[in-house]
Every structure is written in structure tokens, then in C-alpha cells.
Amino acid sequence: MEADEPTTMICTLLAIDNTTGFSYRVCSVCERTLPDNPSSLCKFCSVNAFNPRFPRTKRLFRLLMSIASDTKVLNVICFDRAAKVLFGCSAEEFFDFAKFHPFAAVNASRILDGEMFKMTLSKPKNGNAQHLRAVQVVPLRSGFQPAIVSLRELYGVRSS
């Protein structure tokens, strides 16, 4: 089934479409998706499974992106590992940054729009999922800098 093999292509990022939120909450042990309500905790993991020194939930990136190859425009979904290449930080850090810097998500999208990448796209294993997944993202421009670096410059924030 060659159609299910991951394909690698050169493409241009046109837009990150979910500018209202780039990330979602998960249980820090089993990574099940949790409601966005900060007080909701995983029902499946016992309290003993958690390391008391770490929070019980964390955030992961989930980006919906429009990309253009030389022949077509595609909508792809990009999860945490590949998205970190674009942002240069964890979803948690970006979420915290966005809390104090209005329009950070819109600006991040604007910063990354037009960048060229080599992307490896794969069909979702779950047949119900509608989008191709960008499983690997490699920036092509030599001067590429991750969104968080450009955002810190834009907002005049020193990186710690």
C-alpha cells in the first residue's frame, strides 16, 4: 500500500489555522486528552502514579496548518514533536508566554507564514482522522529562527 507510506515534500507554510489555541491539555502520565478547564484531572491514573514534584497535567502542541507544495495546497495537523521545531519551546512555555503577551498566537502564525520546510507527511493510523500528519518538519532557510525567538524580540523580552 504505497499510499500509506510517509511522503517527504518541500512546502511553504501558508497559515497556522487554529490561532485561538495551539495546544491542548493532557494527563502528564498517560497523555490522555483532558478538557481545557484547568481543574479537570485525569480519571484514569491513580494519584500515586504522579510524581508530587511535577504537575499532573501538561500541554502539548496541536497545530492545524495550511501548506503549499509545488502542485497543491494541503491541510495538515502537526503534533508536539514536530511543532517544537517551529516554536523552539514547549507548548507549556508558549502557553505561558501567550498569557502575558496578547496576540502571541496570531503573531507566531504571521512569523512562520511563508517559511519553507521539508515536511514528512503520513496518513493517520486512525482511519477517522481527517488530516495528514506532519511527522517531521525541517526548516530550509538558513536564517530560520523558531517563533518563540522572534516573539521575544518582537515583545522585547529577554530569554532567561
Ligand SMILES: [Zn+2]
Ligand atoms: Zn492519566
